[in-house]
Amino acid sequence: MKANLPGHDEPALPADLRMTPQRAVVHEVVKASYDHPTATEVFMRAKEHVPAISLATVYNCLDTLVAHGLLKQVNLDRASSRFCANMNDHVHFHCDQCGAVADAHPISEMPISTLWKLPEGSRVTRLDIALRGICPECVKKNATAKPQV
Amino acid sequence: MKANLPGHDEPALPADLRMTPQRAVVHEVVKASYDHPTATEVFMRAKEHVPAISLATVYNCLDTLVAHGLLKQVNLDRASSRFCANMNDHVHFHCDQCGAVADAHPISEMPISTLWKLPEGSRVTRLDIALRGICPECVKKNATAKPQV
DNA sequence: TAGCTTTCTTAGAATGATTATTGATCTCAT
DNA sequence: ATGAGATCAATAATCATTCTAAGAAAGCTA
Structure with a gap:
């Protein structure tokens, strides 16, 4: 990396x-x-x-x-x-629990904008992508704080 | 569609x-x-x-x-x-010129969040994706307004 | 159904991030 | 040096959104 x-x-x-x-x-x-x-x-x-x-x-x-x-x-x-x-080139991963923001770099060269069907004749110039979830630290905290019920 | x-x-x-x-x-x-x-x-x-x-x-x-x-x-x-x-399931395409917002539906079942390398142990719960560019109407308008220089 | 509780609505005030304004200061090409 | 244009700081203004308080409506419970 x-x-x-x-x-x-x-x-x-x-x-x-x-x-x-x-x-x-x-x-x-x-x-x-x-x-x-x-x-x-x-x-x-x-x-x-x-x-x-x-x-x-x-x-x-x-x-x-x-x-x-x-x-x-x-x-x-x-x-x-x-x-x-x-x-x-990268996107951001936001932890919904602690608010931390981490960089996430692309693994492949996949042309992402081709994954959606756009209005015929559109010209895409930019992608705005954010990933959200729980960061490793908060996943760990949750595991110790509330063990399987 | x-x-x-x-x-x-x-x-x-x-x-x-x-x-x-x-x-x-x-x-x-x-x-x-x-x-x-x-x-x-x-x-x-x-x-x-x-x-x-x-x-x-x-x-x-x-x-x-x-x-x-x-x-x-x-x-x-x-x-x-x-x-x-x-x-x-869809994302939005925003025209930077006229501000219009159009729905864009996914073409494939590609698990998009796997395209980036995330911190080990992260849990992704949501993707925020927006496409930006010029919509077909504005592309046409531009073509007639300013022909090849 | 009457009384009690909770939820919802409204108007207006408050908040918080950002942008605009204004006058002073700085920079750089004449 | 000098004058136009850029930048800076302080403050006011803006704009979307949220909060507050009080009244209205709906839902239970007896």
């Missing part, structure tokens, strides 16, 4: 992106976070490096970084957006 | 659901809508039948109907939730 290790699989900085101190910190914070933080969580972590940064700026920076292909925005239902610096 | 025709593929009313006039109207409105309306759109359409109904009641009724398996809630990014009375 190829993880999103620092220095690997990082997209080059787009030439048209002015990398301001705030944007750099927001980018670094998300890259250093393996828990898919929300904008508010990014804000709190960024403040440790740039105490004067504002939440609005964090939102602006996140938007800009997503628009320039340096971050992914992860949405589940209508909960707060989360952000992810792993730009490799 | 089996459409969601009235009288076909409709789940039986759950015994533990009190079918109040408001809930019945909300259910009927969504069943009669083929455009996946938002809560506010359902509210406006329901008012034609029950002028005194409130938006909060529409939200309550939609929640209850979803919880009882009579409607599906459709989320894309952080836009308003939309509602769907087609309870057959």
Whole structure:
């Protein structure tokens, strides 16, 4: 498994992106976070490096970084957006019990969009896929907490 | 193709659901809508039948109907939730240009969640899948509007 | 059927995430 | 240097949704 290790699989900085101190910190914070933080969580972590940064700026920076292909925005239902610096092809697994979000990488090259019958002449440009369930830790917790009745 | 025709593929009313006039109207409105309306759109359409109904009641009724398996809630990014009375297995195709939402039914029995490598011991209970792109109408519009440059 | 309990509905307030506004500051190509 | 355009911070505004409180309706129970 190829993880999103620092220095690997990082997209080059787009030439048209002015990398301001705030944007750099927001980018670094998300890259250093393996828990898919929300904008508010990014804000709190960024403040440790740039105490004067504002939440609005964090939102602006996140938007800009997503628009320039340096971050992914992860949405589940209508909960707060989360952000992810792993730009490799992958989807997210959300634990319904503890809320953790984990990356899940594709095993095959299967062209997934062909699995459904689309209106004739449609052009698919993007797939939004999320897996939900119970993470290994919560499965274990449940097993010890409530043994077979 | 089996459409969601009235009288076909409709789940039986759950015994533990009190079918109040408001809930019945909300259910009927969504069943009669083929455009996946938002809560506010359902509210406006329901008012034609029950002028005194409130938006909060529409939200309550939609929640209850979803919880009882009579409607599906459709989320894309952080836009308003939309509602769907087609309870057959399907996903949604969203046109990024006109915003239309169309049902797309599975072609095969492929166990989709096996396409990704999940944390060892995870238990997947749900798949959230949306297809995005350009619908046939907008593809046509684009072709006539801006011919090959 | 009367009385009691629970559920449902309504209007309006509250929440929470996000976006818009505004004025100040910064950057970079002239 | 300078002036246009980008970015920033603080704050206000927006928007979908949820909460609250009080009244209305429906369901039991005697």
